[in-house]
Each structure stands twice: as structure tokens, then as C-alpha cells.
Amino acid sequence: MTPPVSPPLPHPASSSWSRRSALVVLAASLTPPLWAQTAPAWNEIEQKARGQTVYFNAWAGSQNINAYLKWAGTEVQKRYGVTLDHVKITDTAEVVKRVRNEKTAGKLSGGSVDLVWINGENFATMKREGLLFGPFSESLPNFAFVDTKGKPTTRLDFSEPVEGLEAPWGMAQLTFFADSKRVPSPPRSMKALLSFAQANPGRITYPRLPDFHGTTFIKQALLDTNPDRSALYQPVTPEALAKAGAPLWAFLDALHPHLWRSGKQFPQNAAAVRQMMADGELLLALTFNPNEAANEIAASRLPTSVTSYQFDSGTIGNTHFLAIPFNASAKEGAQVLANFLLSPEAQARKADIAQWGDPTVLALDKLSATDRARFTAKPVPGQVAQVVPTLPEPHGSWVGALEQEWLKRYGR
Numbered sequence: 001m002t003p004p005v006s007p008p009l010p011h012p013a014s015s016s017w018s019r020r021s022a023l024v025v026l027a028a029s030l031t032p033p034l035w036a037q038t039a040p041a042w043n044e045i046e047q048k049a050r051g052q053t054v055y056f057n058a059w060a061g062s063q064n065i066n067a068y069l070k071w072a073g074t075e076v077q078k079r080y081g082v083t084l085d086h087v088k089i090t091d092t093a094e095v096v097k098r099v100r101n102e103k104t105a106g107k108l109s110g111g112s113v114d115l116v117w118i119n120g121e122n123f124a125t126m127k128r129e130g131l132l133f134g135p136f137s138e139s140l141p142n143f144a145f146v147d148t149k150g151k152p153t154t155r156l157d158f159s160e161p162v163e164g165l166e167a168p169w170g171m172a173q174l175t176f177f178a179d180s181k182r183v184p185s186p187p188r189s190m191k192a193l194l195s196f197a198q199a200n201p202g203r204i205t206y207p208r209l210p211d212f213h214g215t216t217f218i219k220q221a222l223l224d225t226n227p228d229r230s231a232l233y234q235p236v237t238p239e240a241l242a243k244a245g246a247p248l249w250a251f252l253d254a255l256h257p258h259l260w261r262s263g264k265q266f267p268q269n270a271a272a273v274r275q276m277m278a279d280g281e282l283l284l285a286l287t288f289n290p291n292e293a294a295n296e297i298a299a300s301r302l303p304t305s306v307t308s309y310q311f312d313s314g315t316i317g318n319t320h321f322l323a324i325p326f327n328a329s330a331k332e333g334a335q336v337l338a339n340f341l342l343s344p345e346a347q348a349r350k351a352d353i354a355q356w357g358d359p360t361v362l363a364l365d366k367l368s369a370t371d372r373a374r375f376t377a378k379p380v381p382g383q384v385a386q387v388v389p390t391l392p393e394p395h396g397s398w399v400g401a402l403e404q405e406w407l408k409r410y411g412r
Contacts, residue, residue, distance in 0.1 A: 042141055045332045050081035052333030057095045058117040060088030061271070064295060064356045068349065076340050082333045087113075092122045099131050099325045111327035115334040118166060119320045120158045121396035126323065127165055133324040133331055135164025140335065142342035143167070147363030153319040154361050158396035159233050166321035167338045170350065171359040173317035173390055174216055177293040177308040177382070178277070178284050186284065188312045190224040190251065196284075197258035203283040205259045207273060208266035209411070210403045213286055218402055219394055220316050222248045232394040236401045245405060256410065264412060278302055291357030294382030298353055304381040314389030319361060348374035353383075 060066055066086070073084030089095060095116050102111050118126070126132050137143060146168055148154050154168040155161065162168075178186045187196040197204050207214035223229060225247035231240045256263025260282060267273050270287055277285040278301065287293070290310075296302040322341065324334045340346055344367050347360040364372050379385075 042139075045335055046080060049330070049332035049336040052330035053083040053085055054114045054330045054333040054337050055085050055087050055112065056115040056117075056334075056337065057087045057089050057092075057113050059090065059092075060086070061090070062356075068356045071349070071355075072337070072341060072346060075346075076337055080336050080340070082330075082336050084337060092116065092118055096122050096125055096131070099126070099327070100129060102327060103129075103131060107327060109327050110329050111325050112329075113325045114328040114330045115337060116323050116325065117169070117320065118323045119318060120393065121399045123157050123162075123166060123321065123323065124160045124396040126325075127160065127163075131326055132165045133326050133328055134166075136324065136335055137162070137164045137167035137338070139164075140167060140339040140342060142339050142344075145344065145362045145366045146342070147361060147366070150363060151319065151361060153317070153390075153392065156392075157321065158318065158393040160396060162321070166323040167342060168319045168361040169322050169338075169341060170320050171317065171361060172288045172320060173290055173310065173359075174220055174286065174288055174315035175290045175292070175308050175310055175384060176284055176286050177302075177306055179303060179305050180307045181303075181305045182280075183283050186307075186309055188309065190221055190311070194251070194255050194258075197255055200283055201258045202260055202262070203281075205261075205263075205266060205273060205276075205282060206286060207269050209406045211269050213270035213273075213288060214266065215399060215403055216288060216316060217286060218248070218252075218406060219398070220311075220391075221251055222394065222398075222402065223316065223391055224311075224313075225251050229394075232398065233392065235395055236397045241398075241401050241405065245402075249405075249409065252410070263410070266410075274302075289358060290384045291353055291359070291382075294353045294380050295357045297382040298380065302382070306382055308382055308384045309386065310384060310388045312388060314391045316393055317390035318393050344371035344374055351375060352377070353380055 056069070058065075058069065066088075069084065069086045073086070076082045076084055095113055099111065099113055146154050151171065157166065176186065187193040193204070206217040209215050209218065222232065222244060226232065226244050231244060234240070260267075260276075267276065270285070273282060274285040274287070274296070276282040289295075290308060293302060293306050293308045297304055297306060322338045324331055324338075328334055342361070344362065347362050348371070350356045350358045351360045360375070364375060
């Protein structure tokens with residue numbers, strides 16, 4: 001498949017992005033790393049990695065993802081003598097807690113986690129508490145292909161500078177999908193979504209927080225109900241939460257009576273919402289993978305009439321990463337695995353709808369003609385047809401504050 005073109009940063013006039021936030025992103029994307037030339041020679045890392053087992057803690061909620069990691073494990077074993085052990089997890093925060101407990105117990109080496117799929121508040125927490133190995137990511141040979149200019153969130157994770165402590169792995173953006181036979185003109189803004197819900201009571205919903213997709217929906221509503229977003233890119237304070245939260249809670253108070261089960265109950269996750277849409281109970285579903293609907297169509301779990309779309313003014317997007325804990329047992333093996341997962345071959349396979357459909361972090365114009373050809377494919381049913389701006393995530397500290405307040409107000 002052809003990976004989605006990375007949308008440009010939203011213009012301050014249209015997104016109310018603060019001047020400071022824009023400068024932070026620009027600096028993060030353009031500043032050359034000071035550590036890139038001081039890392040050990042790569043061939044030495046590969047030699048030390050041979051024979052190591054990498055315990056990769058990664059979400060396991062998708063058969064496609066599990067199959068992709070199985071393929072990657074076969075390849076790194078064959079090429080580098082590194083064994084990939086996929087530790088299937090449901091909550092990255094539990095991994096953070098485990099590494100923290102190991103540090104508290106004085107286990108400064110021989111840790112149980114070698115590589116973790118991570119971003120957002122979990123990354124910020126590990127960085128703040130000194131739980132990460134590195135910097136390492138910009139010393140990976142394949143980092144040279146990363147699109148740090150066109151995709152600045154590869155160096156900025158929920159407003160937190162990455163500083164080489166995690167390697168970008170894939171892109172994501174809040175996306176909605178609907179059956180065009182039932183919804184020929186889906187709502188393309190939060191305001192339109194409210195009107196749509198009022199006209200179709202009980203036919204839309206979102207997952208209960210703290211489910212990731214539910215929280216993302218709330219963050220999108222937070223952005224869309226606050227014309228001045230500057231405070232959202234700073235660490236949350238009680239005062240900022242009260243001010244920015246007021247229009248958000250007013251919007252949700254207006255929306256909830258028209259949701260599935262009158263907003264008194266919420267599905268547990270996005271998969272449940274998708275299934276209810278497939279069964280005709282709901283009209284809309286949501287995802288953070290722009291290619292999910294295309295994946296489901298390819299697997300014959302959704303009809304070919306399903307279309308994906310994003311709000312015209314943009315939706316929240318980010319990068320997901322790979323990080324190595326400070327006390328990892330197989331630091332060299334983890335770096336070799338991360339480097340392979342950044343290779344054009346592995347990124348193209350991951351971007352393929354038939355394999356996973358996760359958009360690439362690479363800049364195709366940095367690749368050879370042969371490697372660019374790996375990404376070339378015809379559009380398939382269910383893919384997002386119209387590129388919209390990617391809105392930066394609020395500062396990671398807003399996640400917990402929003403979830404707590406939402407649960408207090410609506411988590412009956």
C-alpha cells in the first residue's frame with residue numbers, strides 16, 4: 001500500500017497552536033543530536049547482540065500485529081542471531097510499574113523488560129524517573145531514513161522531547177469510519193457529531209475511559225472546544241483543567257443523552273464499538289489506525305461500503321515508539337531489533353494493509369528506488385481518502401487528569 005502522506009503541521013491560525021509549541025516542535029525536528037557520533041560502533045553492538053533473547057513487551061490485541069511480530073522474530077533470528085520473545089500485554093502502565101519496582105528493589109541490571117512499545121504519559125514517566133536506557137535511537141543506522149522534518153512527532157512525544165530515548169516505530173491518527181450505505185455524509189467536526197447524535201439517538205458512542213480510544217476521543221473534544229489551545233501543551237494544573245475543561249464538560253453533557261444507552265453505559269473498548277457498528281447497532285466507529293477499516297474489509301469483517309474519514313480541521317495524531325529500560329538484560333539485542341523494525345523492509349511490511357496497515361515513520365524520498373517501490377500499492381476500500389492536518393497531542397500530563405474527572409462525572 002502507499003502510506004498516507006504526512007500532513008503538514010497545523011497553521012497557528014487554524015489550530016490556535018501556541019508560538020512556543022511550534023518552536024519546540026521545530027527545534028525538535030531540526031536540531032542535530034549531540035550523541036549520535038558517540039555511540040559504540042554498530043558492528044560491535046551486532047556482535048554482542050548475537051545469542052541474546054529480547055523480551056519485547058507489546059500490546060497483543062490484534063492478530064495482525066501478533067503475526068507481524070512473529071515474522072520480525074523469524075527475520076532477526078535468521079539474520080542477527082537475536083531471539084524475539086513477544087511478551088503480550090494489555091496495559092503499558094503495568095510495564096512501567098514493573099521497571100520502577102525493579103529499580104526500587106535495586107535490580108539495576110538483568111531486568112525483565114528489554115524493549116517496550118510506548119508513547120505519551122508512559123514515556124514521560126519513564127524519562128522523568130530515570131527508567132530508560134539511552135540515548136540510543138538516533139545512533140541506529142536506519143534512523144537516517146526517519147522523516148523527522150515532515151513528521152516532527154518522531155522527536156516529540158506528547159509535547160515531551162524524545163532526546164534519543166525511544167525509537168519511532170509508527171504513526172497514528174484519530175479516524176472514524178461508517179458504512180456509506182447508511183451514513184452517506186458522516187459528521188466531520190465535533191459540532192456536526194453532536195447534531196448527528198441528536199438526529200440519530202442511541203446510534204453512536206465511544207469507549208469508556210480509561211480505554212485509550214475513549215481517552216483520545218475526549219482529548220479531541222478538548223481541542224475542538226478550546227479555541228486557545230496553548231495551555232493544553234503545557235503540564236496540566238488545576239486552574240488550566242478547570243478553564244479548559246468547562247467547555248469540554250458542557251459539550252459532553254449535551255452529547256451524552258443522545259448516545260447509546262443514553263450515555264449511562266459505555267463499551268469497554270474500540271473493538272466492541274466496531275463490532276456494534278458492523279452489526280448495525282451503531283452508525284459510527286473510531287480507531288487510531290487510519291487503515292483499520294481497510295484491514296477489517298480485507299479480512300471480510302466489514303463490508304466494502306465502509307469508508308474512513310477524519311474531521312476537516314484535523315484530528316489528534318502521534319508517533320508510537322520503542323524504548324529500552326535502563327536495566328534491560330539484552331540492550332544490544334533490543335537495539336538490533338529496533339533497528340530492524342525501522343528498516344524499509346520492515347516498515348513497508350507493517351504499512352501493508354494485508355499485514356498490519358500501520359503508517360510508516362520513514363521519509364520515502366530518503367529511500368532508494370528499490371525500497372520506495374516496497375511502499376507502492378493501489379488504494380484499497382476503507383482507506384482514508386482525504387488528508388487532513390494532524391493535531392499534536394496535549395501534554396501527556398492531561399491524560400490522567402481528564403480520565404479522573406471523566407470518571408468522576410460519568411463513570412457510574
